[in-house]
Amino acid sequence: MMVKLGILVAVAAFLQAVSGASLGVVYTEGGMVQGENMRLGFGRYMDVFKGVPFADMPGRFEKPKRHPGWDGVLKATEYRKRCLQVNLIMTETRGSEDCLYLNIWVPHGRSVSTRLPVMVWIYGGGFLAGGSMGANFLDNYLYSGQEISDRGNVIVVTLGYRVGTLGFLSTGDSSLPGNYGLWDQQAAIAWVNRNIRSFGGDPDNITIFGESAGGASVSFQTLTPHNRGLFRRAISQSGVALCPWGVNKNPRRFAEEVALKVNCPTDEKMAGCLKMTDPVLLTMAGTLSLSSSPDNPLVENLALSPVIDGDFLPDEPYKLFHNAADIDYIAGINDMDGHVFTGLDVPSINSPLTDTPIEDVKRLLASYTKDKGKAGLENAFSTYTSNWGSNPSRETIKKTIVEIGTDYIFLVPTQTALYLHASNATTGRTYSYVFSEPNRMGGIGRPYPSWMGADHADDLQYVFGKPFTTKLGYWPRHRDVSRYMIAYWTNFAKTGDPNKGEHNVPATWPQFTSNGHQYLEINSKMDKNYVRQKLRMRYVHFWASVLPNLPTVISE
Structure with missing residues (x-):
């Protein structure tokens, strides 16, 4: 009898191990959803829900509305289409207007998880493109939350939001107020706050994080009065609300350009006509010129923004x-974030055998400082060439152009945002970082120069654990960086302190304060000596203090 009982117990244990921990059917405010359960390893399971609606199909140029709900059980096992947008080379569109869905990754041990911290991802793409699943290579989606969720023991949510004309076109008045994409993000965050408990999440411990336009979006979500109490922490990677491309100060001008392209009037009938226009035509009318030069830099063309x-x-x-x-905040940049922009504006910087004329440095600086005229350019040029000596090397000139782009487009606005966050904070903590793991395409015989650092978006693969999912594409040091970033990010999501949580970190990351300006440099070689302070202080001082105090010569 005892032997039989023992066998039954063993069979029951085996079945439990095989079936694993799973949420099964989850009740949400719209109805029941069922995802897919995966076994990740011994005693580790994960439920993945793809394509869960967080709002109804949006009306054209309207705020999102709550989803009316559904009958039966919604099978949430496939990514839904991204929001209607132009393709990378801006020759055609892809996606759908029906796109307000999110994806959820929930890790379990031997038993089903409860009250886990939640991390909500907002993708970048210049407010023009992007999707909740990210780029796809052989069914390996960039924004799969699996590695962060499994390694960090957090719930990961990725969301869709409207981009391009349909997400951000504005007449600058109440007829087409704009910011529809930001309202979509806000609706998704609010949905997570209301529903995540059913998935084993803690609605009182939500972190939003994003990169580039997604990093700026995160920043906007912390600044709007509409989010009070919905989340506790935020991480902006390579983008904040203060970036020069973050806010469109003259949206009417671009709205009229779009109207003319789709044969709409530019008077009081413009908004009504645009609302009736074919969405594909509207989306194509919102494309940007990718031809840029030092006199007309790419960053100035990003007209569809909040x-x-x-x-x-x-x-x-x-x-x-x-x-x-009251929001804990991490913000940082990649050390050569501006490279992707300046490489288009001044292509010679990527060619090791070609000189980059000093004149190109002046032309780029003149564009960035144009409203301050000659005095702006002279001050900027002397600031950036002070350590050149009498005969700067080819490499020095090329690197200076990347530094100028990085400072103006990303670094200085991010430092300003950190300073404003720290000086306004009551309970919120502030942390600053620079990511400097060199780009994998840099070196002899490769597309990028050997001095290349971390380009724009280089951090994404490490935050999302790609060196673990596609081991053959990376060296062990890349797995180190990925481990460090996931540890800091998920510790922060749990506790508000990137040093405290379930994961050991290679260096104690100090808070950024209004007078200390401390930051952490993150790369594969990092140790406790990678804590630094006063990041590029001289250049921050130039852009944030010297230049604004010069008299303006051109008024918009």
Whole structure:
């Protein structure tokens, strides 16, 4: 009898191990959903839900509305289409207007998880493109939350939001107020706050994080008064609300250009006509010129971005940091974030055998400082060439162009946002970083120069654990960087302190304060000596203090 009982117990244990921990059917406010359960290893399981609606199909140029719900059990096992957008080379569109869905990764041990921290990802793409699943290579999606979720023991959510014309076109008044994409993100965050408990998440411990336009979006979500109490922490990677491309100060001009392209009038009938226009035509009319030069840099062409609408953004972003006083905040950049832009503006920087004329340095600086005229250019040029000596090398000139782009487009606005966050904070903590793992395409015989650092978006593969999913594509040092980033990011999501949580970290990351300006440099070689302070202080001082105090010569 005892032997039989023992066999039954063993069979039951085996069945439990095989079936694993799973949420099964989950009840949400819209109805029941069922995802896919995976066994990841001994005693480790994961439920993945793809394509869960967080809002109804949006009306054209309208705020998102709650989903009316569904009958039966929604099978949430496939990614839904991304929001309607132009393709990478801007020759045609892809995606759908029906796109307000999110994806959820829930890790389990031997038993089903409860009250896990939640990390909500907002993708980048210049407010023009992107999707909740990211780029796909052999069914390996960039924004799969599996590695962060499994390694960090957090729930990961990725969301879709409208981009391009349909997400951000604005007439600058109440007829087409704009910011629809930001409202979509906000609706998704609110949905997560209301529903994540059913998935084993803690609605009182939500972190939002994003990169590039997604990093700026995260920043906007911390600044709007509409999110009070919905999340506790935020991470902006390579993008904040204060970036020069973050807010469109003259949206009407671009709206009229779009109207003319789709044969709509530019008078009081413009908004009505645009709402009736074919969405594919509208999306194509919102494409940007990719031909750029030092005199017409690419960053100046990013016209479809958030606007100060008096509602989502009641004021200039720099005046809204009191709304983020209780939010723990990490913000940082990649050390050569500007390379992707300046490489298009000044292609010679990527060619090791070609000189880059000093004149190109001046032309680029003249574009970035144009409203301050000759004095702006002279001050900028002397700031950036002070350590050149009398005969700067080819490499020095090329690197200087990348530094100028990085400082202007990303680094200085991020440092300013960190300073404003720290000086407005009550309970919120502030952390600053620079990511400097060299780009894998740099070196002799490769597309990028050997001095190349971390380009724009280079951090994404490490945050999302790609060196673990595609081991053959990476060296062991890349797995180290990925491990470090996942540890800091998920510790922060759990506790508000990137050093405290379930994971050991290679260096104690100090808080950024208004007078200490400390930051962490993140790469594969890092140790406790990688804590630094006053990041590029001289250049931050130039862009944030010297230049704004020069008299303006051109008014918009």
